[in-house]
Amino acid sequence: MSSRPKSFFERTRHPYYIASPAFRQNSGGVRALHYFCHALNESGHEAYIATEPGGTSPHLRTPELTQEVIKRHKAAGCVPIGVYPEVAHGNMLGLPVVARWILNKPGHLGGGTSYGKDEILFYWDEWMIDPSIVADKLNIPIIDRRIFNDRDAPSERQGICYYANKYFRLGREISPTLMQNGTSLCLHIPRSPQEIAGILRASEAFYCYEPSSLVLEALACGCPVALIDTPYLDEFQWEKNPIFRIKESEIGKIKPPEVDPVRAAEYFQRIDTQAWLQIENFIEKTQAAARIQAERQQTPEYQLQEAVNAFHNNEIEPAMNALAPLLDALPESPLPPAYLAFICAAQGLAQEAREFMDRAMEIAPDRADLKAALGESFLKAGQPGLAAEYLEEAVHLQPDMLSAYPALARSLHLTQQSDTALALLKGAAQMSSSAQAHIQTTLLEILAEQGNIAEFSQACLRYSNGIADDLLAVRCLSRFDASGERLVEALGAAQARLASQLPELGEASALPIKTAQPWKIAFLTSDLAREEQQGRLKALLNHLPPEQFVTTLIINDPKAGLSHFAQACSLVADHTLVIHDQDDSTALERLNANPADILIDLDSYGPADRLSLFVQAQAGVKLLWGEAPMPALAPDCLPLQGELLADQAMLPGIILPGLGECYELPELPITPAPGTPTLGCLTPAVRIGPEGWRLFAEVLQASPDSQLLLNLRDLGDSARAYITRQFTQAGVAASRLRFVHAHTREALCQYWQEVQLGLAPPVDAGDQALSTCLWMGRPFVALAASLPWSHRPAALLHCADASAWIADSAARYVELASRLPQAPDPSLRAHLRAAGLDDPAAFARGFAATMADLMQAVPAPSPAP
Incomplete structure (x- = not known):
């Protein structure tokens, strides 16, 4: 091994943080990561496993990575080296030096197929990487020969065993001969390593459909091995592998060669020797990269970037401690005083913030963005008056800095200058810029907070970024547009946008109507708080006859996890499906895996409505049931409405008895109103x-x-x-x-x-x-x-x-x-x-009767307006 610098007074070696799942014997990749951590520690280096608590083996030197360890290394000026397998995405630990260990064909088990330009690459075996990739080999022993060996093997081996775990998961079929006569070592049968070793020691042959550490474990146990020659195996380019290969048709006809115990022992010894050399090469390359990084970290420019990162991560004290010495170390940079100004603003130190900002502006008089950023800091700190002052100064210095307009408008709005704020945003919204979306969003937010529903709906339509904005405008117009003309126009615009997104809208979603009971009925809700107030969902889940309906609650409300009402409904519903964190494609796949006979959108045209998902879902009947009956945008979706609210001539739909509503109102006494009329x-x-x-x-x-x-x-x-x-x-x-x-x-x-x-x-x-x-x-x-x-x-x-x-x-x-x-x-x-x-029970009975009539004779869908 090469000599390394040593010191009596400081660290000269940088630690390793190895990302890995918890240790388990049935995964070669996981064992490799833990054994490698152990080997680094045995070599005199410092290595830690970043895994779940308790996820290490008591037989290995693999200490767990903790926040205390990270803080200690940071205080000592260490440069941690991250070690990630190919299945890990990116630099998950955010480390300055990254070594990527390719333990399987990239992308085969997850993760990316390309890596960062600064990553130091290592690979397990040649078949795993493209020849154009610059990488070094790192192949270490992962067969625990305390367990896998040929000691106490019977003199006469009997039976065969096989492994095809990933092959099975991909839907492929294996040889009937193996299925009928062999013992499966796949992961669906839980076995200890000792049990697997016992099977391999006793078997006369082991057949494997894919690259696996079981191949070497079998050889260590003296069991003859054959790789099954399939197109799947060819994907791994294992043609150079010396392991014996046969076709499925040859199983039982051709026996794999016997294992020569002397040659096997030499083979494993050769792996050990080569592994230590490869580990030493790994150490030299990664430690050299860490030393270069350590030198770079001593520069004021790097320390400034770290201080800025700490500030944005809300690590105020480390940021302040790092910035203070940089005032002298970087006298020509405006950033140290500017960020100290931001910190002072966050702490309510207005005078100190001004002094630091004045210093920054003396260095860089044209940096109006710094003054704007100080204004935003005061805004976040709850001081809109000071925020408006700095933001107005910034905009005066640079009028085309449109990115500052939303924060300035917000500051004016909070200081009772809403009309000025709205005028500012309306003007800025007409100008093309990268900040336009933020400007328009802030404009809508202020109009909504002001309660100006007319201007809000007009702005939704003018600055619409999609179907959600269109539908929000429709819902608002339904609250004040007395003639309905603007609402119908908005519906037309929303329908055109929806049709452009889904060209074959409604054509592939209908299912045959099922007349036999029970019917699968699904309720899609995006606002559980409103449903709790209305009472109808609770009444139906509690009182729909179970012999008639199997209920599914589809939750599209991100606040559902904090809602006792959501928990109560989930307990009563036969099935619950949570989709708020899924895109339409994923959610649609889940909905269509068990399609409903009756699918009801409880948030018809609500602000969080998943209308495009709803119209694409498969169902026998689709009903829109919002806060008020509204026209449908898709031909196969019908509004659900109470008979006292309905106007079948103007708005055809499905009619519920009465108002189609159910309340749960408190038993408070009725008393006269006191005082002023x-x-x-x-x-x-x-x-x-x-x-x-x-x-x-x-x-x-x-x-x-x-x-x-x-x-x-x-x-x-x-x-x-x-x-x-x-x-x-x-x-x-x-x-x-x-x-x-x-x-x-x-x-x-x-x-x-x-x-x-x-x-x-x-x-x-x-x-x-x-x-x-x-x-x-x-x-x-x-x-x-x-x-x-x-x-x-x-x-x-x-x-x-x-x-x-x-x-x-x-x-x-x-x-x-x-x-x-x-x-x-x-x-x-x-x-x-x-x-x-x-009366929730009576409401549910009326609903059930309506749905039964509907399923017996479904009316032809009426076209949307």
């Missing part, structure tokens, strides 16, 4: 358009002694300011508005206790606010609507026997709203109960 619209403010605010302002003008209770739900101060402005511009004082944040049915019911009369939005379906209003004995005023997706408020009043509160015009709406009831009316709750809206 109060009207209420607790439908979330984000669902109300400009026409709604104008109508409510007229109501308050006609009832000067009253106040209006409004539900911001998730919206904040900017929405409060926007909504207040709609009223003050109409001559209604801001003091007559009260804002609350109600999320649950229970909260809505509590707030209705403070109200004499509810107000339904003029177009929107009203959400849970309207049902809770009636439940608490309060009527609400609603406009009669011609559009199917606007029928619900009037339909609810019909169910509660309160049709007198339905207005046929805006003027009548204002007139009715001036008639505040003197006391709550408990009969409204009683009528809801009589209509069965709070």
Whole structure:
């Protein structure tokens, strides 16, 4: 072995971090990695296995890599050398020096087929790599000859054994002779290494279909070996391998040659000798690379990059400690003072941040991006005023730096300058730049936070990046577009986009209708919180007759893992399929593996709706069941709607009894509202358009002694300011508005206790606010609507026997709203109960009957508008 530098005062050798699965005897590749780690430690070097806790063998010197070890090496200035097998993707440990050990044909068992230009490559055997690849051989003993040997072998061997593990997994068939007469050593039969060695010691022949360490284990046990000559074996280019080969047809006719124990012993000794030489070559090459890297790490430029990386990884103290000495070491670089300014901003040290930024700008006066970055740091630290100051300075220095506009707009928005922020973004959105997507997204976010649903839907259509934006605009338009013209136009645009993505939409997805029970019914949901509020999914999973339906819950909600409701539904459903983290192709394959007779999209045109997945899925019948009945974009998808909401002439679909809804409302007492005469619209403010605010302002003008209770739900101060402005511009004082944040049915019911009369939005379906209003004995005023997706408020009043509160015009709406009831009316709750809206079992029975009728006589799909 070559001499290495030694020192009494510092390390001269750099450690190895070897990525590997936990140790197991039935994988040659895994054994190789662990044995190699052991060999490096035996050679006087320092090597660790990066594996799961407890994943090492007690017989080997293979310490586990821990965070404490990593910190110790970092403090000592070591340069860890990563050792990855070919199946590992990239530099998973993020190490400065990487050695790649190719232990099988690249890509055969996973991983990439090409490697980084700075990686040092080693290979196990010649057949594994292309001759053009520059790599050194590293082949070490992986046969534990304490276990695999020919000691105590019987004098007469009997029987045969075989191995075809990967061959089987690829769907190939093996020789019937082996299947009938041989013992399988494949992994599907769990055996200890000692048991395998016993079989090999007793067998008269071992037949192998693929490269495997079992070949050498058999030879070590004195068992004759034959490789089965197939096209699969040829993929590994093993023609140079000296192991005896035969064709499947020759099994039983030609015997593999006997093992010469002397030659076998010489062969294994030769492997040992060559392995130590190859390990020494590995050490020399990797340690040389680590020494070069260690020298580079002493340069100020490298230390600056490391400090920047630490800052972006939120390792503030190491970043600060590294940056401070670089102020003098790199006096002409603006980055050390700039990043110290960012750190000060994150810690709320405004004056110190300014001083460091002034120093950076003295060095590089044209680096407006640094000033913008400081503004973003203040924004992240919750100081939008300071953020706006620096970002405005940056944009003044460099007006075409459009990447700074989203953060500047966000800062202005948070400092009550939303109109200025929106004007800034609308102008920037017209300019082509790499920041355009971020600009448009920020514009939509601010419009949504402001509660400006009309501008939001218009922006969704103008800056649409796909079907999700189109559908979001459609859902918004259904809440305030009284004529429905813009909504139909938006549906047309969405349909055209969907058709361009899926040219054969609907042609290959239909399955034969199954009339026999039970039917497989699947519910696709992307918003479990909304489903929990509505109650229909829970009612169906709990009460659908099991002799009629087998239920599947398809979860497309990334928050499902934190939801008790999701867990409860999963326990009740016969099957649960989670797809939120899968692309359409993967999810579609899983859906079509067990297609549903009835597939229902519970989030029709919702913001997270997987419509393209839904229309491509195979099913006997597909139904769209959103918050309100809406036209379908695909010819084989029908809307599901309650008969009281339906308009078959305008929107053909499948009809459920009543409203097609089920509530689970709290048993709170009904009490009179105290104090000031109060009207209420607790439908979330984000669902109300400009026409709604104008109508409510007229109501308050006609009832000067009253106040209006409004539900911001998730919206904040900017929405409060926007909504207040709609009223003050109409001559209604801001003091007559009260804002609350109600999320649950229970909260809505509590707030209705403070109200004499509810107000339904003029177009929107009203959400849970309207049902809770009636439940608490309060009527609400609603406009009669011609559009199917606007029928619900009037339909609810019909169910509660309160049709007198339905207005046929805006003027009548204002007139009715001036008639505040003197006391709550408990009969409204009683009528809801009589209509069965709070009876989950009755709701499920009506649903089941509708689905049974549907499956007996499926109507012809109607074309979408």
